[in-house]
Amino acid sequence: MRAVKAENLTILYEEQRAVEDVTFELDEGETMLLLGPNGAGKTTLLRTIAAFHREYTGKLEVFGRKPEEARDLISYVPQSHVLNERVPLTAIEVVAMGGIYRKGFVHFKIPKEILQKAEEALGFVGLAHIKDRLFRELSGGQKQRVLLARALISDPGLLLLDEPLSALDPSARVEVANVLDKIKHESGITMIITTHDVNPLIDIGDKVLLLNRRLIAFGTPSKVLRDEIIKTVYGPLARVIPIEGKLFCITGDTHLHRHGGGGI
Numbered sequence: 313m314r315a316v317k318a319e320n321l322t323i324l325y326e327e328q329r330a331v332e333d334v335t336f337e338l339d340e341g342e343t344m345l346l347l348g349p350n351g352a353g354k355t356t357l358l359r360t361i362a363a364f365h366r367e368y369t370g371k372l373e374v375f376g377r378k379p380e381e382a383r384d385l386i387s388y389v390p391q392s393h394v395l396n397e398r399v400p401l402t403a404i405e406v407v408a409m410g411g412i413y414r415k416g417f418v419h420f421k422i423p424k425e426i427l428q429k430a431e432e433a434l435g436f437v438g439l440a441h442i443k444d445r446l447f448r449e450l451s452g453g454q455k456q457r458v459l460l461a462r463a464l465i466s467d468p469g470l471l472l473l474d475e476p477l478s479a480l481d482p483s484a485r486v487e488v489a490n491v492l493d494k495i496k497h498e499s500g501i502t503m504i505i506t507t508h509d510v511n512p513l514i515d516i517g518d519k520v521l522l523l524n525r526r527l528i529a530f531g532t533p534s535k536v537l538r539d540e541i542i543k544t545v546y547g548p549l550a551r552v553i554p555i556e557g558k559l560f561c562i563t564g565d566t567h568l569h570r571h572g573g574g575g576i
């Protein structure tokens with residue numbers, strides 16, 4: 313089954329086109345890495361798929377429905393989580409919140425079956441042993457894994473992750489990338505993961521979409537991650553180097569390179 317289908321999708325803020333004429337399809341169970349420099353429109357595309365942003369033209373379907381009609385099937389983890397860390401929630405309470413919001417509870421009394429699911433989800437991300445620790449006292453990698461557990465508790469069909477590795481140090485990146493690999497291989501959930509650094513995630517990408525306001529390329533990693541393609545976005549020094557059979561992208565610190573007229 314088709315998990316996501318975008319056809320000539322143009323996304324607007326007022327009259328400004330932040331994303332223009334994007335067409336791609338993602339099958340159920342596939343993982344797509346959404347790659348592009350700052351300002352390329354990655355977050356905008358992700359939020360539109362999640363039905364948080366609704367100003368667009370063209371076609372956009374999630375499991376054959378409009379995004380707002382597929383909400384129950386979608387979990388979205390924003391880039392910088394908006395949890396108020398002054399509230400002393402434990403790890404398991406943070407995870408359980410994912411189930412509580414979904415069920416429309418108002419009061420913070422966590423039903424048993426949701427606590428049970430939260431505990432399972434924490435176990436899945438390898439953090440059962442810290443369930444009663446305060447969220448705010450966890451390491452960066454542990455926090456991100458707790459937020460993944462929270463996104464999983466509602467049994468989503470589509471998991472949307474905005475820069476899940478960007479705030480982390482290198483060892484925490486590996487820790488979180490391993491959990492993403494586990495989600496991909498053990499859960500069958502379709503994932504779209506935005507990243508400006510594709511390297512830590514390259515192994516789990518079935519598809520890569522290179523975005524720079526417009527779609528630059530879409531396809532398998534080996535098809536998209538080529539010198540001549542990434543140079544059009546990241547400049548003449550960008551390179552793709554195979555190391556021990558694995559692709560490694562050197563993109564440097566780059567600025568938005570505009571394609572086409574109009575917009576922004």
Ligand SMILES: Nc1ncnc2c1ncn2[C@@H]1O[C@H](COP(=O)(O)OP(=O)(O)O)[C@@H](O)[C@H]1O
Pocket residue numbers: 325330348349350351352353354355356357576
């Ligand atoms: N809420 C908003 N209102 C108006 N313009 C926005 C808003 N959010 C993002 N933009 C603009 O849309 C473009 C894409 O931004 P964004 O999707 O955040 O890119 P990325 O996530 O790839 O860095 C940028 O030019 C940005 O300034």
Ligand SMILES: [Mg+2]
Pocket residue numbers: 354355356391474
């Ligand atoms: Mg972004």
